[in-house]
Amino acid sequence: MASRFDSKSYVLTQFNVLASKYFPQEHMRVNSGKKGFRLSESTNNLIEKSKEIVGRAEESRNSVPLSTVTIYKYGIVFQKIFEDLSQYQAYTSVKSRSRRGYRKELEFMGFDLKKIELELKKSSNPSVKIQKDEKFVRDIKKQYIQMVLDEDFQTLKTDIDEKRSIFILEESVGYKFFDNQNRLITSIIQKFEHLRGLEDEKENLRVSQESFRTKISEISPQIPKYEEIIQTQKRAMGVYERTDRKEALLTDSDISLFLKILTISLERYIKMIERREKQRLEQRDQFLKLILEPTKYEGLDEDLWTQIVFIIESHGIELLQGKTWFTFSFPDELRAYITDKDVLSKFAELRTLEKELEEIDAELQKNKSFNEASNLIDELENTENSLIDSREKIPKLESEINDLMKSINEEKQTLLKTLN
Secondary structure, three states: OOOOOOHHHHHHHHHHHHHOOOOOHHHOOEEEEOOEEEEOHHHHHHHHHHHHHHHHHHHHOOEEEHHHHHHHHHHHHHHHHHHOHHHHEEEEEEEEEOOOOOEEEEEEEEEOHHHHHHHHHHOOOOOOEEEOHHHHHHHHHHHHHHHHHOOOHHHHHHHHHHHHHOOOOOOOHHHHHHHHHHHHHHHHHHHHHHHHHHHHHHHHHHHHHHHHHHHHHHHHHHHHHHHHHHHHHHHHOOHHHHHHHHHHHHOOHHHHHHHHHHHHHHHHHHHHHHHHHOOOOOOHHHHHHHHHOOOOOOOOOHHHHHHHHHHHHHHHHHHHOOOOOOOOOOHHHHHHHHOOHHHHHHHHHHHHHHHHHHHHHHHHHOOHHHHHHHHHHHHHHHHHHHHHHHHHHHHHHHHHHHHHHHHHHHHHHHHHHHHO
């Protein structure tokens, strides 16, 4: 069966064959609709852009690449044609075979291709200096080499952006060249900005070191006096004797083992229950606080302790087996240990000492001379730490600066190769 003849497609094909002799085929788009044929928005925009570039060049007397001039030169003709298309249309005919096999002649409105081509041939170049894309690129390379050698990268970037904008065809030699140059120069500029940031940071560290050293030299002579003030007041409040007793308890074998059993059992119990039951344990927050600070947690009342004893007695063997320090074999033996009066007495004493030391510290903080001495000692320690940190950071910055300079030089060489 013979297919239906599409006159619009036939007309457009003929037109595109002619247009491609003067205008880049991939950019010539003609739409057809109820109102007839018209240039597509993308084609019109391209032509308008070329008109803008040529207009600026006529004022500045700068060169325009041939690829852009071609769009301008023939684009304005195509715009003129489609603005008054009736003047460039004519009836045409073509022989076609009907469904029954008869040949007949079809007549329809098409483009007057001879008249259109005459208009295109009459088109003249604009009054600007025109350069072939290849020569345009060749001439500019010489200037760019010197800019790179002079490290005038910002001026180079500005010029590249400007030159790339006058090559409106992305597939043109000029656009590809300047687009590649733009990527290379942008990377170099960004690295130089990063380099300046690192160098500024390094300089700021050097300046701050001087400030730190000055402050340390001012504070250091006063430290012995203020340390004596702190020691005297702590001694008077019984801090040292309580601290010594606290340390003795913490190293006591019974308390050490007791705290391990207590904290590790609860930690593993939480994971075990929540893994098995897929839900949050009701006492989870209480247990976690006790695990973090067993000697300071204030919520350890009789009810909570009863639950903990039950958990350790019921699950302790399972939860702690495998630990080298865990030697219990039976639940009642484990329960007897964690409820032993001597062990609980030491644990209670340890908790009492912690509370007393916190209360004494709160009282000391209210003392003006103690506070002044503490703050000065803290300030000295913080300043010394800051000085150490800055000393450690400068070599790292210097290494980063050297690596960045090496990378910049490599990219400069790559850039120069593209210009030779």
